[in-house]
Amino acid sequence: MVRVRGAGGGRVSIAGVACYRPGNRPHLYYQLRVHRRRKGEPRGFTWQDYRDLIITTHHNVSAPLIWCWDNLNIHLAPELADFAAENKEWLRIYRLPAYAPDLNPAEGIWSLLKRAMANFAAADQAGLVRIIKRKLKKIQYRPHLIDGCLAATGLRIEPW
DSSP states (O other): OEEOOSTTOOEEEEEEEEEOOTTSOOEEEEEEEEEOOOTTOOSSOOHHHHHHHHHHHHHHHTSOEEEEEOOOGGGGOHHHHHHHHHTTTTEEEEEOOTTOGGGOHHHHHHHHHHHHHTTOOOSSHHHHHHHHHHHHHHHHTOHHHHHHHHHHHTOOOOOO
C-alpha cells in the first residue's frame, strides 16, 4: 500500500503474484486498487478481487496453479476457501507460516518496487499510479529479478 499525502489523499493498494514454472521464464501479474476516499468505496482488496486475480492468472498461465500466500485476513475468507474447493482440479492453495515474509517471493517484488520508487515524487494520485505501473512493468520485463525473489526465499521449484 502506498499512501498519497496532500489534496484528496487516498491510497493505492497492489495485489500481485509471481508465477514460476520449471524451464520457463517467471511472470508477474498484478492488480491495482485506487482508493479516493469516496463514501462507500472499498479501501482495499476484497475476496472477489483476489478470486479474480487467481482466475486471470490461471487463464494467462494456462496451467494448474499452486497458490501460496500469507495470512492476510482477507486471504482467510471462507468464500476464497469455497472457491478453491470448487476449483480443486486446477487450484491448490497453501498458506505460508505466520510471520514468515521471508518465504514469500512477492515480498521481494514489493521491495524492488519500493526501491525503484525511492527517488520519485508524485504530484497526485494519478501520477503515483503511473509511476507504480511503470516500475512494475520494468520488473515484469526483467525475469532475472523475479527469479531472484524466489532465490532469496531459499525455496526451489522442482519438476514433478
